[in-house]
Amino acid sequence: MSGNGHTKTATLRIERFNPDVDEKPAFEELQVELVPGKTVLDALLEIKEEQDGSLTFRRSCRHGICGSCTMNINGINMLACESTLTDHVNEEGLVMVRPLASVPVIKDLVTDRSSFWEQYQLIKPWLTSPEDVPEKEFLISPEEVNSLSNAERCINCGACYSACPVISIDKGFVGPHAMLKAFLRVSDSRDSNHDVHMTDIETLWDCTTCYMCATQCPKDLEPGQVAGTLRSLLVEEGKVPRTLGVALTSTFRNKNPFEMMHADRLAWAEGLPLQDGLAEPVDALYFVCCLACYDPRAQKIAQAMVSSMEAAGVNLGTLGSEEVCCGSEMQRIGEMGLFEMMVEELTESINKPQTQQVVTTSPHCFDVFSNHYPDLNLNAEHYTQYVARLIADGQLAFKGEINKRVTYHDPCYLGIQNNVFDEPRTILQSIPGVELVEMERSRKQSLCCGGGGGRMWFEGHASGAHLSHERVREAVSTGAQILATACPFCLNMLDDAIKTLALDDQIEVKDIMELVVEAI
Template sequence: MKPPRLEGEQTIEAMVILGTVLIHPMTHLLKEATSIALAHPPAGLGSSLPPISSALSNLFSNNLVSSVQTANIGFFWTHWSIVLFVLVFIAYSRYLHIVASVFNVFLRSSLPKGALRPLNLETAETFGASKIEDFTWKQLLDLYSCVVCGQCQDSCPAYLSGKPLSPKKVIQDLREHLLERAPLLRKRKAETENPGDSGQAMIGEVIGEDEIWNCTTCYACQEVCPVYVEPITKLIEMRRNLVMEQASIPETGEGALKCLETRGHPWRGTTMSRTDWAEGLEVKTLADGSDVDTLFWVGCTEALETRSARVAAAIARIMKLAGVNFGILGNEEACCGDPARRLGNEYLFQMLVQQNIELLNNYGIKKIITGCPHCYNTLKHEYPQFGGDFEVAHHTEFIAGLIKEGRLQGIKEMNGVVTYHDSCYLGRYNNIYDAPRDILHGLNGVKLVEMERNLEYGFCCGAGGGHLWLEEQKVGERINEMRTEQALATKAEVIATACPYCLQMFEDGIQTKEAGESVRAMDIAELVVKAIS
């Protein structure tokens, strides 16, 4: 039975290919059958004859030799004509992916998984992509390589929640647009002048703005793609163009970017300072001349959002209990830039990066611990694009190491059922699946139960790609409520997270589902502190 993701894919091209697949082997069998009837069996088989062709040869045993010879020649040329036809047909059909996908696999991005390509702001003729020709040759090769299997669509949280976004459709629509514009682009190149544009605009008509902004950059689509097609990079390039050239962005996202520019963080309206969470913990601040081995990069959300600030305090308590010599930047810390980059403002991102790298280098920072997977991914994989090379660890990796080394003593019995949610930027982006689970297994009395969608197939919380600051489109279901339902189905008492974005989404989902009396969301660091306090 045909899965839903393949609905509407039975095209004329598909029927042509299916027909050739059926006819091609039949002509081969009949060619061999007529050869056997003419006493010219296939060479190299000795006295053994191909069983099917041998049986079919009986159809020609009573015919005139000249008739069999004519049939043999006819089957031979029919067989090879089909081969030649398919080779030509493939080049003009969607089945070009048979060839293109091979090159796409071998020429896949050498950047760390999920890292975005930087823009050269000084030399770029256009910011992002507003026209199909603005994409790189590799991004265009992606369009020809898609096998239309629909696995990306079946994994996309936006699509599954009823939003107008299908990664498969984005790639296919861009490919059709490329084929429509190709003659015009060839003419423009031949005439060395601009003959004028025609047809649909890529942004707004070929790909709707709702599609562009509904992506949570969770990487689920790219994780399952068998030929390494990258829908996310296309959508980010279009976001870059919308934001940096057209000044078009949803209102809530615009507010977050303005706050980033003026205050160095995206949390509009917060009255907290970056050090309020550390009150009473005696945490060192680098500006005070503290000599430390490790920097705790707190991040905007854990420093400035009330619920998440408790996670920052828990991480600091664990580091102090383990005797780690660490400090924080305090009010000197600015956003790592992830929200700006994922929302399309590459200029603001690079400005923040250069500012942060200069600050970190001035303090001689070598080792950084983060409490946020988004900060972790950006500092570890995207800062090196601009000369910022640091040893970066996520707090779950660090805590798991402390437990393994025996530096956290006195872990008490802690009975309860816990389910763990894999953060997209920790799991799929960075393959950190074991460390959080190792911590939970190390808490005596804790029973870990997995959600149906877990590990690399985990379901997004809905906050990535800047969506923590974007109002979710009021179409279909809310992504965080879908993930909360999946967590509630495990009957766990605690939903464990390792990301402040995810924590926010679960807090909201639990409240919406009125499940606060039966389950609560906690960061793994909070569970560890509870077990040793």
């Protein structure tokens, strides 16, 4: 923080833009005194009052109630009136202030939120009273209030909407704020016509359940997480997009969503040193994942995992024919009955082996085991966590080199949803020759590849726009030759995008496990 020893100052780097006169936005740096308790909004008001009356921004309540002061502070959407300057300045005393993304700028930090309100109207957010209105007030039980997950605390600030990757490519998507409001209405016993809130929101199938919206909600709400609940209502009525219906039926019949034979689940492992985790004690139980079992591209991750663990002296076993779909995507699609069935079946199998450790290929399996399998007796880890520890313990060492520039794409189910950001990077940095560079959007601000929440089987409503394409272009702009990731879903999406964009002469996508086996 700059200062003369007595007075500390903060520099606000503010994105200024007046579409009536400016060709493009430009940053302006303005200083204010840095004192404890001063908020970003206080600083903006001070600048407007004392330095530049033309600086334009919205505010009203100044107490986190009205939602009008939402802006992007250091890359995250926040309420300026609740963001203390001292919490956000960097070591040089700098804080970056920008308008919300994904909505047009009217002037400086003021945006046009019309699309936000149009989407909100789609769910008809008002209560529909029953015909037999009680004489006095409507009473709802404390249990019912709890089941609303605090959704009534939403202040319509737009932070989630602006952070949503699907909104960034398709303003027709219903959006997290409207999904949350629809959830509130269909969960409310005072509302007599739940259907009315659901009729115009078929785009809710476009949600990738990345949960970026939840990470940026200033009221700690979980708008993305309600997608599964809303979808479950549609599933109950059989209103499921056809391709998702096929995946659900296949999971019920074949124990995988890809219409593949269950008997072929371990065909990828033929000849590889893999133990039967149910028959003998193993160091770790390897949960492979449907995609890594059946998709030829993703099978390479599983094969690399087995070879690498052999090199590290790890005795790895699987559940064999007892491995079935973990149900993660079924839960996100909203098929709760099927999901509960998978949880029950798989919990029984996974608890059998004599090991304390289950290691997954996919962040999706890791997430669901860690957060939605209440009776699992084992410690669940994603392979990046397990492998990073083997490297730190000296059990896994690299003899080869990969002399390439590599950038890493954070899978949402691993990073945003489970805070595993460091281990994948630690592994990459341990490989001799790798030059790791970051994309503009990384870690908590990463961009979803578009493959979660059932989107692997559902094209979505956005015409021509793909998150995976945007992500690949961003990776290419770093000059990286390898786009690394740690998820079979991301691998699949990004690989397809590279081929579609004909960028395979510039960049290739690899799972971290493939790089590990290459460098051993």
